Amino acid sequence: MAIEEQNPLLDAPIPGMSLTHELGARPWQSPAQFTTVDETINFYMDRMATEEYMEQAIEVMEMGVPVTTIANTMQMAGVMEGKHSIDVGMLVIPLIMEMLMLIAENAGIEYDDGLSDDKPTKTSDARLDMIRREMKERIDDVEEQEPEVEAEPMAEEPKGLMARRA
């Protein structure tokens, strides 16, 4: 099992957090909208075939996010929205991955499929470019800020017992 190291270990639900709402109030506590794998496949394929989705997926994959991470996030979102159960989600993950890879190859971008065991040794050009842009924006923001006005030094207050008070 691949462990995503980006997420800190402490970023987890606290014990009893699931009991803070009434049972059935959350979408995943109600019966799923799509109960079979075929229905779920149709749902994802229709969604992923839209131009809007493809543009977003290409952008995310260009940024260096692995296909495995995107696919897992998508199915998790489906479970949270009450679209399908988690076991159906597990079954459709490979299909979502295959579709994402098809979108990426169709667009002719370089992407990380997340299937290799090795940790990345080289940062992708897209990621470097993104970092460069972020740094430039930060520098521009700092330059735009006006220099702070220096506060006048306060006159020292006499500290002696016999000193005159204002």
Add this chain to the structure above:
Amino acid sequence: MINPARQLYLNMDIDALQEEKQAPSTGLLAPRKMVSNVSQDAVDKPAYRVAQHMKELRKQREMLKNGN
């Protein structure tokens, strides 16, 4: 957080997936398909149907790679 996607993808051995063979049809009344060589149990399994969809997508990917 554990991401099961990699393991799930690698477990899908779609290269070993059996395909339904097409019968060479000549006449109008000729059968389109032979009696299926894949058992009904396998067809009923959701994983099998997912694998079939995956195979189709992979074919498309390979066609793109080959420039067809």
